[in-house]
Amino acid sequence: MPDDLTLRRAVADDVPALTALIRAAYAKYDGRGITLPPVSEGLDEVVAETPVILAMNRHQPLGAIVLRDAPDALQIENLAVHPDASGQGIATRLLTEAETIARAHGIDKLCLATHRDLTETISLYRHLGWTVTEATGLRIMMQKPLLRS
Template sequence: MKQAPIRRASQKDEAHLAALQKRAYVKYVPLLGTAPQPMAEDARRLLEEYEVWVVDGAEDVLAGALVLRTAADHLLIWSVAVDPTQQGVGLGRRLLDFAEAEARKRGLTEIRLYTNALFTDNRQLYAHLGYVETGIELHEGRELVHMAKTLAAAV
């Protein structure tokens, strides 16, 4: 079965992006007692201020989204959102691999992300993929764990 391509999001995707962010992150509400930052973030702002890549799903919904921001010396993964019906089939990994490829294309050898300290499964997954915890920051009453991965230079 052919995979849907990863494409750059446009303003036309705003409502679908907002819905995906909510579907993907709602499972964390009981753990946090509030909506995680990506779930609460305005999709229009994300599309205007970040670089958003998406994968189309069935029936006019998004299966996944990747929100990136380029800095001088690294690429930041702000969010990886995968529709709950698509979790466990490799889409999240595919989006992370895409982010790493984008970093290399831009001549960057480091990729960074952060996650909530309470999201232990995410922290373990990122560690398994080569990310190293680089610090903990208190942000709006939440502990964020910063992680980084050194990438081999593009060949």
């Protein structure tokens, strides 16, 4: 992980850089025939409505996580890491921050939905203690119970 990595909540001025980050992170799937929802659209509203945490290296976002309240859980709506920063522990750091936020709000579970063909992503989540709770078509639902600290 970069030594000077900091986490902070995104603000409206971050939307252009956040959009570019998410597009770059998902570009690797374009040539693999994987159809994903338009995750880089509507980010103005997303940043205004829900926590978006940025992993910053100086003034450049290297990763982002979008959080939403869900029944009895904190939902990871999107997790993106710039391909140039892949393998540096940024996704793990952002997921750890999501756990911290959930616990601070008395929430004891994280959940997310991912695509069946994003096998590297599913492997990462499993490695970090997530389990598949449902698999329907292309959609894989996963959750991670949080231990009380």
